[in-house]
């Protein structure tokens with residue numbers, strides 16, 4: 009296959025994956041929508057006084073539960089398929105480059121990889137951590153981020169800029185992307201913690217039971233534990249990425265292992281916030297709600313760093329799209345003095 | 348009556364105050380606040396240009412914001428990460444850390460040597476527990492539990508009359524936590540060493556020239572505060588050839604790749620060695636690293652004065668202004684007669700006129716062209732004051748003009764010579780040499796910092812993934828009446844009223860994050876399997 013054929017394949021695969029994810033999203037939304045029904049059924053039952061009316065909804069809700077379960081499984085299956093197609097898109101990017109390389113040459117490719125890891129982790133951990141309830145949120149996130157990538161970040165396949173051309177790219181970026189994917193999943197759990205907490209408070213206030221999709225989200229303490237487990241996995245990986253491999257590579261490419269470059273600053277901020285999260289869980293009065301809020305702050309700094317900082321900062325050496333490493337680094341004229 | 352008795356409620360003695368303050372400083376809550384404060388304090392430095400990162404950007408920012416600059420300077424906003432307020436936060440964090448870790452080391456030391464605690468009287472009152480009935484004798488059950496738990500737990504030695512086994516595991520979690528926090532101090536020490544004893548210098552070297560590693564040869568030099576000149580290693584190297592590969596097609600056409608500077612270097616007076624200096628492949632000489640961090644063009648220009656003597660010749664470094672390698676440079680010939688000659692202007696690597704505008708269409712030097720203005724009179728070089736080679740002092744100079752009063756332009760392509768008006772002399776463009784910019788640095792302590800982070804990571808993993816817990820297994824003769832206590836319904840069938848043994852198991856999670864029910868289920872299964 010020629011390079012352009014690979015690139016075309018990649019572009020088509022991104023489109024395909026997007027469509028499959030989108031269908032998965034719709035299926036999940038249908039699943040959520042059906043979840044709302046039992047509440048209405050129950051109201052009907054309460055309203056109807058005769059016995060016949062009581063029996064019918066009960067039958068209906070058995071079939072109904074089946075339908076919800078089916079939609080849930082279908083959504084998961086579609087997400088898994090989307091994830092496979094997503095992988096083809098990444099493969100195509102790497103194969104299209106000459107010489108072949110890992111698909112992490114620019115922001116478009118980073119975002120493609122980051123969302124892929126979110127999808128993959130979700131699919132892989134689905135059973136183990138019981139993530140069925142997370143489906144709609146994960147898929148929404150993936151679809152939205154892929155859209156951002158395709159619309160604003162798309163870039164043609166090109167050879168790596170010189171500074172990126174290093175084995176450390178593979179190690180550093182793989183770990184950073186895995187950590188980003190995991191933090192994202194953990195962050196979703198933390199967001200749902202707050203959502204469920206609020207829903208529970210409201211339900212208690214109105215003296216009714218929790219219904220609809222929020223009721224399917226795990227109990228608060230289970231959510232808290234899930235969020236912790238995922239974060240506890242992501243944090244060491246992030247440490248490895250930004251505090252070990254990053255500095256080693258920076259030392260080779262830019263001569264300083266830590267330079268307080270904006271990207272480094274924000275990676276550090278993210279690290280410190282997540283360290284704060286881990287502390288918060290061990291501090292009386294911070295477990296639960298406040299810890300979840302910290303996790304969300306961490307997630308915000310993470311994604312701001314991943315995408316945002318490139319648009320806010322012009323001094324970052326990490327501005328992947330433009331060659332800044334050797335191309336335009338000028339001698340600091342203000343410093344250059346000869347006698 | 349002593350003073351303390353007169354105290355009003357809430358009043359503290361100095362000692363109590365100190366203790367109170369210490370407890371505050373070393374509390375988890377303070378650590379958490381300081382961490383968040385550190386994250387917050389790091390933000391300004393990512394928004395405002397930093398002197399250490401990009402001093403050119405700082406200069407530009409200052410000239411664009413003359414009003415704000417003095418305030419920013421007062422707040423150290425151009426050097427956030429070495430500012431007193433930023434340092435204060437992390438030093439407080441360090442104090443808090445030490446205050447937190449040292450007492451915990453002692454506690455840990457004692458806990459390490461202690462035996463697992465005896466079983467509580469009522470295991471079934473612990474949150475995670477189970478019971479089952481078995482035909483095996485109590486001694487058998489306990490013996491089996493002892494071997495089973497002994498594999499991965501510390502087991503409390505059996506005492507006379509014990510009807511239980513007590514075991515504990517996961518001691519390394521706390522150790523990992525301590526290692527992690529202590530390693531942060533190692534990292535800080537390593538980074539600090541680099542800041543104090545390290546240095547960074549930069550120099551631009553034209554192809555064919557030689558650099559000797561001493562202070563006078565650097566263009567810029569940033570030493571740490573404890574840097575001593577005798578740290579400089581004795582080496583020299585020459586830039587034999589610089590090559591670069593320009594992409595001629597594809598979406599990144601015009602981008603340069605595969606920068607490579609062939610060096611010949613000598614350490615002390617040792618033999619000549621060769622090294623291809625490339626991006627991501629620094630040359631390490633005895634603890635000093637040499638990096639390739641930039642490149643550009645140095646047109647070789649010869650200026651002859653009005654009397655025909657060579658007033659200036661040689662490669663002249665022009666500084667790239669943007670990614671197109673449009674470059675700016677200055678030539679000064681103060682000894683020229685009858686008048687001094689100064690030139691400044693632009694170098695176009697691949698010149699083209701587009702819509703009447705001169706541009707460079709490519710970074711490679713395919714059609715090198717110079718376009719400069721000429722100056723004469725006093726170039727400010729006679730006063731002895733130092734002057735940047737990249738700046739032409741035009742304050743006392745006069746511009747060389749054509750007859751019609753318009754500025755005289757020196758436009759040259761390789762091989763051309765231009766005659767300056769008024770018998771000032773001639774300018775010849777001989778050829779173009781490439782230059783490279785290298786960064787030379789010593790970063791002592793970098794291995795210490797790296798080792799510290801790696802150690803921290805190991806400790807972190809131990810701390811996050813080890814699940815410390817205590818396990819107790821108690822075996823009692825089963826009560827004679829069936830159904831007296833066991834939750835395990837089908838156990839009744841196996842009993843046949845012959846007694847048997849009632850086994851109580853409880854697991855206590857010490858990390859707060861474990862899935863103890865699974866652990867318990869697995870343990871029961873193993874115990875029962877072992878019974879068969």
Ligand code: HEM
Pocket residue numbers: 282283286287289290372373374375376378382440441443444445447448523524527528531806807810811
């Ligand atoms: C330099 C700043 C600090 C950083 C980056 C940091 C980071 C961390 C991280 C990532 C953890 C979670 C991993 C683990 O359980 O070992 C942790 C846990 C812990 N930290 Fe820190 N820490 C810092 C300072 C402190 C200070 C000053 C204290 C004392 C007040 C402290 C006390 C603790 C304790 C007690 C835990 C264990 C929590 C638990 O049982 O889960 N840390 N720290």
